[in-house]
Amino acid sequence: MMNENIKSWFETHKEEVANLKKTFWENPETAFTEYVAAETTREFLLNHGFTEVNAFDAEEKGGKPNTVIAKWGSGKPVIGLLGELDALPGLGQDAVPYYSPKEGPGHGCGHCLMATAGVTSAVALREAMEKENIPGTLVYIACPAEETLAGKAVLARDGYFDDLDIGLIWHPSGSDMDFSTGMVMSATTNILFEFQGKTAHGGTAWQGRSALDAAELMNVGVQYLREHVTDDCRMHYVYRDGGEAPNIVPEHASVYYFLRSREENNDDLVRRVKLIAEGAAMMTETKASYRVEAGCHSYHGSRVLSKYGYESAIKVPDIEYTEEEYDFAKTMYKNATGKEPPKDLDKLLPSKVLKGEHIDGYAGGSTDVGDLAMKCPTLQLSGFGTAMGLPGHHWTVVASAGTDIGLKAAVKAGMTLAQFAYDIFHNQKIIDEAWEEFHEDYKEPYVCKIPKY
Numbered sequence: 001m002m003n004e005n006i007k008s009w010f011e012t013h014k015e016e017v018a019n020l021k022k023t024f025w026e027n028p029e030t031a032f033t034e035y036v037a038a039e040t041t042r043e044f045l046l047n048h049g050f051t052e053v054n055a056f057d058a059e060e061k062g063g064k065p066n067t068v069i070a071k072w073g074s075g076k077p078v079i080g081l082l083g084e085l086d087a088l089p090g091l092g093q094d095a096v097p098y099y100s101p102k103e104g105p106g107h108g109c110g111h112c113l114m115a116t117a118g119v120t121s122a123v124a125l126r127e128a129m130e131k132e133n134i135p136g137t138l139v140y141i142a143c144p145a146e147e148t149l150a151g152k153a154v155l156a157r158d159g160y161f162d163d164l165d166i167g168l169i170w171h172p173s174g175s176d177m178d179f180s181t182g183m184v185m186s187a188t189t190n191i192l193f194e195f196q197g198k199t200a201h202g203g204t205a206w207q208g209r210s211a212l213d214a215a216e217l218m219n220v221g222v223q224y225l226r227e228h229v230t231d232d233c234r235m236h237y238v239y240r241d242g243g244e245a246p247n248i249v250p251e252h253a254s255v256y257y258f259l260r261s262r263e264e265n266n267d268d269l270v271r272r273v274k275l276i277a278e279g280a281a282m283m284t285e286t287k288a289s290y291r292v293e294a295g296c297h298s299y300h301g302s303r304v305l306s307k308y309g310y311e312s313a314i315k316v317p318d319i320e321y322t323e324e325e326y327d328f329a330k331t332m333y334k335n336a337t338g339k340e341p342p343k344d345l346d347k348l349l350p351s352k353v354l355k356g357e358h359i360d361g362y363a364g365g366s367t368d369v370g371d372l373a374m375k376c377p378t379l380q381l382s383g384f385g386t387a388m389g390l391p392g393h394h395w396t397v398v399a400s401a402g403t404d405i406g407l408k409a410a411v412k413a414g415m416t417l418a419q420f421a422y423d424i425f426h427n428q429k430i431i432d433e434a435w436e437e438f439h440e441d442y443k444e445p446y447v448c449k450i451p452k453y
């Protein structure tokens, strides 16, 4: 049975939760500039009984707060609920079932729903803890910059997760809430390679040394490397700069790389790509330098928490969609894929909670939840928020998140996170089992991939 206090909190705050989601959705902000989202979160926490609320700039660059940490209660256990705040650049979109771009960023990964689910789960659970005198500490952490794979890594590096006994977070997706285990997400190191050459007139180019040539030779080297790495390794890059005009030898060029692989192969992949950069510099008589801008460890969810999480999740009422919401999803599906939407409505909008199974899988994507998971037993729930069978980081995610399809997902997830954390507060066994597994899974101490510059 779902806890009555948590359930009734969500029932009596329906409108407020809808407005909160609307504010997050209407104010998409990219990595480390989540100022409106952080302020909205801070206010919401203070208005709903939290007294210890700390809003700050996780980058410590003197900017406005982009991160919020709130605490309630005292002593053990310390259960952490988390949310993400950032949006994606260039994905502004109206809440309509067809492509209708708006200037600026958009919530193409649905973090506006995570921000809502996270903070509402915390305030609902806080109220239950107060009413029922539940001992222990509840921590809510609204995190910045997940999309650049930096926010939680920086928070982990700076010790903000050190006291947590358990970490729980939810991410929307166009699928049912599936408690399957075994999927491993890649570790990544994101490096900016810079080359410094010598400029000259294009007509007397022998006097110069082109930094752009070095960058191009580096990329050629990386193409040859691809055959000699294991299948999990992925190297994607974009040019950041490479000169201004063809008749001026470029003295500066830079390439930004994401180097992804399984955890155990990541350091070596980085080492090899750095060697290639140095080789390219040698060939062109330029200088290579590099700087890790972001990066995170591989993530896999706690199997123990998946098992217990499912038991908690099925206590929460199912999502029910209206006729209009199904129509919205059908139209959107058609417009996005050019195909007829699935006839089976269960394959169109996700509403189920699945126990799942253990699958040994490897996903090319990454999440900085991996860094949280190296600090304490962690589970990222996922599911709901958009139609099924459509791409992520896409206008359809922004559109869905702007409607009640997104709101229903956030409420369902908020209730589930609160209920699961509530159940953990009442069952020390879950924490003990999760830590036993944690010590098996993580034998090496945590080292953040991002240095403090």
Ligand SMILES: [Zn+2]
Pocket (backbone or CB within 6 Å): 109, 110, 111, 146, 171
């Ligand atoms: Zn995301």
